[in-house]
Amino acid sequence: MTSLRFDSYAQPTVNATLGGAAPGAVRPKLIPQLKLTGAPDGEATPVTGPALSVVGPEHVIGVDPGLFGRRTPAPGVIDAVSNDLVSVDVLAVDLPWRFTPRPADPDGRLRPWMVLVVVEAAQSRLEAGAPLPVLLTHRRELPDLAESWAWAHVQSAVADTPDAQAMPQAEIARLICPRQLKSDGTPYIAAVVPAFRAGREVGTRSPVSPANALDDAWTVSNPGDQPDDTVKLPVYLAWEFITGQLGDFEELAARIIPLEDTETEGFGSRPVDVSQPWPDTEPDPEHADAEVQVEGALRDITAMDDDSPPPEVTDLREALADAVNAGAERAPDHQQQRPGALAPPLYGGPPAGRDTVDAEDDEEDWLHGLNLDLRHRLAAGLGAEFVRRNQEELMAHAWTYAGAIRETNRARAQGRLAERVAASLHRRHVATLTPAELIGLTAPARNRVRSVTEGTEGVTAAAELHVSRLTDGFASTAWARLTRPSGPAARHAVAPAEAFAGAADRMPPDVPRTVALGRALTDGLATRGLAGATSVPVTGSVVDEVPAPPDTPVGGQVARQVAAAAAAEDRLRATRSLSSLEVVRMVAAANEYTGAEAAIDETLGTLPFRTSLLAANTGDAVFTLADTGMATMAAESLKSTIAALEEGTVLSEEGALSFHQGCGPDVAAAGVRVDAEPFRDRVAYALSPEGLVGLRLSERLAVPSAMGDPQGTEEVMPAPEFPVPMAMALLADTPEWFLPGLSAFPPERARLLAANAPFIESYLIGLCHEMNRELLWREFPTDRRGTPFQRFWPQVAGSLDLPPLDSFDDGPLGSHLSPDTRESVILLVRAELLRRHPQTLLFMVPALAADDGSPEGLDPDPTHWSPPLFALPVDASTTAFAFRGAPDDIVGPPGAFFVFQENAYQLRFGFDMTEIPLRTWNDLSWPLVLDGRGFASARRPVIKPSSAAPTDPVWGVDAAQTAAIALQRPVRVVRHASELVRR
Numbered sequence: 001m002t003s004l005r006f007d008s009y010a011q012p013t014v015n016a017t018l019g020g021a022a023p024g025a026v027r028p029k030l031i032p033q034l035k036l037t038g039a040p041d042g043e044a045t046p047v048t049g050p051a052l053s054v055v056g057p058e059h060v061i062g063v064d065p066g067l068f069g070r071r072t073p074a075p076g077v078i079d080a081v082s083n084d085l086v087s088v089d090v091l092a093v094d095l096p097w098r099f100t101p102r103p104a105d106p107d108g109r110l111r112p113w114m115v116l117v118v119v120e121a122a123q124s125r126l127e128a129g130a131p132l133p134v135l136l137t138h139r140r141e142l143p144d145l146a147e148s149w150a151w152a153h154v155q156s157a158v159a160d161t162p163d164a165q166a167m168p169q170a171e172i173a174r175l176i177c178p179r180q181l182k183s184d185g186t187p188y189i190a191a192v193v194p195a196f197r198a199g200r201e202v203g204t205r206s207p208v209s210p211a212n213a214l215d216d217a218w219t220v221s222n223p224g225d226q227p228d229d230t231v232k233l234p235v236y237l238a239w240e241f242i243t244g245q246l247g248d249f250e251e252l253a254a255r256i257i258p259l260e261d262t263e264t265e266g267f268g269s270r271p272v273d274v275s276q277p278w279p280d281t282e283p284d285p286e287h288a289d290a291e292v293q294v295e296g297a298l299r300d301i302t303a304m305d306d307d308s309p310p311p312e313v314t315d316l317r318e319a320l321a322d323a324v325n326a327g328a329e330r331a332p333d334h335q336q337q338r339p340g341a342l343a344p345p346l347y348g349g350p351p352a353g354r355d356t357v358d359a360e361d362d363e364e365d366w367l368h369g370l371n372l373d374l375r376h377r378l379a380a381g382l383g384a385e386f387v388r389r390n391q392e393e394l395m396a397h398a399w400t401y402a403g404a405i406r407e408t409n410r411a412r413a414q415g416r417l418a419e420r421v422a423a424s425l426h427r428r429h430v431a432t433l434t435p436a437e438l439i440g441l442t443a444p445a446r447n448r449v450r451s452v453t454e455g456t457e458g459v460t461a462a463a464e465l466h467v468s469r470l471t472d473g474f475a476s477t478a479w480a481r482l483t484r485p486s487g488p489a490a491r492h493a494v495a496p497a498e499a500f501a502g503a504a505d506r507m508p509p510d511v512p513r514t515v516a517l518g519r520a521l522t523d524g525l526a527t528r529g530l531a532g533a534t535s536v537p538v539t540g541s542v543v544d545e546v547p548a549p550p551d552t553p554v555g556g557q558v559a560r561q562v563a564a565a566a567a568a569e570d571r572l573r574a575t576r577s578l579s580s581l582e583v584v585r586m587v588a589a590a591n592e593y594t595g596a597e598a599a600i601d602e603t604l605g606t607l608p609f610r611t612s613l614l615a616a617n618t619g620d621a622v623f624t625l626a627d628t629g630m631a632t633m634a635a636e637s638l639k640s641t642i643a644a645l646e647e648g649t650v651l652s653e654e655g656a657l658s659f660h661q662g663c664g665p666d667v668a669a670a671g672v673r674v675d676a677e678p679f680r681d682r683v684a685y686a687l688s689p690e691g692l693v694g695l696r697l698s699e700r701l702a703v704p705s706a707m708g709d710p711q712g713t714e715e716v717m718p719a720p721e722f723p724v725p726m727a728m729a730l731l732a733d734t735p736e737w738f739l740p741g742l743s744a745f746p747p748e749r750a751r752l753l754a755a756n757a758p759f760i761e762s763y764l765i766g767l768c769h770e771m772n773r774e775l776l777w778r779e780f781p782t783d784r785r786g787t788p789f790q791r792f793w794p795q796v797a798g799s800l801d802l803p804p805l806d807s808f809d810d811g812p813l814g815s816h817l818s819p820d821t822r823e824s825v826i827l828l829v830r831a832e833l834l835r836r837h838p839q840t841l842l843f844m845v846p847a848l849a850a851d852d853g854s855p856e857g858l859d860p861d862p863t864h865w866s867p868p869l870f871a872l873p874v875d876a877s878t879t880a881f882a883f884r885g886a887p888d889d890i891v892g893p894p895g896a897f898f899v900f901q902e903n904a905y906q907l908r909f910g911f912d913m914t915e916i917p918l919r920t921w922n923d924l925s926w927p928l929v930l931d932g933r934g935f936a937s938a939r940r941p942v943i944k945p946s947s948a949a950p951t952d953p954v955w956g957v958d959a960a961q962t963a964a965i966a967l968q969r970p971v972r973v974v975r976h977a978s979e980l981v982r983r
Contacts, residue, residue: 057194135234264741268300301891320377381766718782739828757813761802785805844885847895858897903970
């Protein structure tokens with residue numbers, strides 16, 4: 001961390017060594033001297049240079065405005081704090097003392113050559129001049145230059161710890177005017193002017209006399225000085241401002257008090273006349289003066305305990321249900337949009353999939369509460385009215401979405417056509433093929449078509465055929481040519497079609513005999529071959545030989561790597577054998593040979609290398625292990641795997657792997673017995689085009705999941721999104737529904753409120769409902785189920801307050817909002833503090849609990865200090881601050897405190913207006929430092945505070961200590977939440 005340090009001045013070394021001026025001269029001369037030492041004798045020879053002129057205030061005819069920094073108060077301010085001292089930062093840290101013609105006095109006080117003055121604009125004026133503009137004012141408006149040393153200092157940032165770093169550009173100089181300002185709209189001119197007569201004369205093109213060049217630019221206490229004397233001063237920098245009402249941050253914050261109970265009439269709710277709910281009916285005498293109090297988006301915390309509807313609302317439910325349902329009853333059943341049904345809207349009906357509401361429904365149902373409780377229906381109507389008034393602007397924004405939506409729907413329509421044509425072709429020409437014909441058809445893609453799927457893994461049709469009992473040659477192209485329907489085998493066939501099982505069912509009656517016989521021949525062979533009933537000899541096992549375990553590698557790391565690399569072929573063959581076992585297991589499971597599948601799974605269940613076998617490409621997995629220097633690990637794992645296989649299986653004399661005896665006759669070394677018809681169905685299903693067109697489209701068209709299936713082909717009908725926080729729209733459109741009584745909220749008051757979740761949800765649903773109707777009317781591609789408005793509060797994170805309407809559950813109205821919206825409190829503050837200090841910081845701090853549970857103090861942990869979720873400005877002096885938390889927990893006990901803290905981004909210097917006992921320098925007030933002319937005087941004797949330490953600054957010693965005392969520390973004002981609610 002860093003701390004501020006003040007120094008009285010910063011002066012170039014040359015200036016500090018100058019003596020007095022020669023007779024008749026304004027400034028002393030600088031005579032450079034040095035000594036030259038040369039060989040061989042090494043004696044030093046003094047050398048004196050020519051006398052050099054030193055620049056002084058008489059040479060300055062202007063100062064670059066860029067050398068000045070922040071000005072307090074800022075130019076043009078109309079509500080400057082009268083407690084504070086006016087100041088200006090100087091970026092060149094030595095500039096205020098660079099041209100000072102006098103040395104520091106014995107007490108170390110150095111007067112600057114330029115000073116800051118502040119004069120009343122009514123008594124002074126700025127005029128153009130050459131070479132500088134001039135300020136014409138009276139002597140009484142100017143400070144005493146004899147104390148100018150006290151009101152210019154240097155500020156720097158010092159690291160508190162060795163590892164801390166000072167802030168960049170942390171060294172600046174500062175000029176301060178010690179004048180006390182008047183309050184209540186007094187205009188002032190602040191100007192930087194020369195402090196010595198030489199500077200004044202050169203700035204006004206007057207001759208500079210060496211006799212009085214070092215005199216003060218003006219005096220205030222010499223004989224003959226009159227307060228009304230006119231003084232003409234050249235100006236290096238000037239700005240104007242106006243003071244505001246009396247009070248600094250501390251005083252303004254102390255003025256904020258809780259809203260009194262006597263001031264709450266008409267606050268928080270508005271009366272609604274329900275004596276004549278329908279314009280075409282006579283008023284009911286029993287309800288001649290019936291009124292319902294309707295709350296706005298904010299409500300009093302104490303009103304949250306009772307949210308039951310009043311009797312007037314209950315009495316209107318049945319009539320409202322009849323009116324709303326009348327449109328649905330008159331519309332034809334086949335008209336989903338019901339364009340001819342004129343009736344009060346059923347808010348939220350399309351997203352909920354309902355077109356009527358029953359007065360006898362559960363009151364906890366959100367659709368019931370929204371449409372049959374006039375308090376909530378009124379809120380929805382406010383949202384709908386906002387859309388109607390701003391429909392052109394809203395639709396202009398909506399149409400920006402339409403181009404991309406139409407292009408997406410056009411491509412998806414083409415995709416649906418392609419998908420349906422492909423599905424028809426598949427249904428007529430693929431799904432009707434025999435197993436043999438399907439095996440021939442899939443030959444080019446057999447290694448990519450999965451016939452067995454198990455989770456994310458699968459077995460291709462080629463792999464299943466390989467581990468089946470059908471000879472591999474049956475799937476070759478040579479066999480396909482030989483057995484084609486018009487090929488040589490079919491032409492020479494003499495057996496009747498009925499000789500082949502199932503042939504009569506598959507052969508249409510008008511198919512030529514040779515074609516029928518050819519199809520029957522190949523189909524019969526495929527069926528018999530897959531089932532293992534063929535007489536074609538099978539050579540070897542479907543599972544590769546398992547090599548013997550490699551010898552234990554010996555030697556160093558290099559030798560182990562070489563030995564492992566030498567066994568790479570054995571590892572690869574072993575891996576293929578184990579992969580074949582996995583394929584056999586999955587094929588057995590697909591053919592419902594549960595016993596065999598379980599036996600193989602039990603055999604493989606404890607193998608260390610099985611995880612690698614389940615990779616997408618087992619061979620690549622092994623080679624990757626070898627290529628990355630992990631061949632030894634792979635070899636060791638395979639060695640233990642093979643050893644485990646030897647214990648759980650039987651090896652034949654030829655070295656082929658025999659299966660566990662528990663597999664049964666359906667799974668053997670010759671392969672798995674596969675049922676032809678289920679195999680044909682699985683392969684035909686794998687060739688189905690369902691979903692493939694949409695998958696290909698998703699590579700070209702990016703559709704967010706919120707708008708539909710990203711890989712689908714159905715029409716996209718999203719609603720446009722309006723990310724504007726609608727609380728701001730409600731506040732600008734109808735502020736009395738944001739918070740009834742807001743306009744009459746008295747100044748200098750604060751009130752703790754809660755978000756009215758049912759009102760907010762109703763308002764957002766009304767916005768969405770009416771916007772969807774407008775989109776339908778304008779022929780925008782939508783289905784009226786979208787949620788165009790999902791944000792109510794202006795949260796910094798941009799989180800949504802309302803989820804999609806079509807995802808609502810059956811909870812009560814208001815329960816669907818986000819937790820930050822439901823469980824939050826709003827601190828409404830109307831005070832001059834917020835207008836004068838818009839950068840005010842506000843925190844909610846948990847209270848520490850005393851033994852009896854009452855609040856005892858602030859939680860000191862800064863991580864528990866919560867800033868507002870957002871701050872919603874109502875007007876220049878009114879802001880609604882939102883905080884996360886349940887109202888009961890915040891009110892307590894022990895509850896939480898709200899802390900108003902002054903923002904310390906800008907340093908201020910000044911004194912309190914009211915004199916109080918001086919316990920610390922923070923209590924120093926204007927009456928203790930004022931002289932008789934209205935200026936703070938460093939020569940006024942001020943007793944050191946009672947609690948001051950010996951190292952604390954002392955008033956009037958030097959500029960550094962004066963600045964440290966006049967510095968205004970940031971102020972905090974604390975209020976407990978229980979003080980800010982209705983008592």
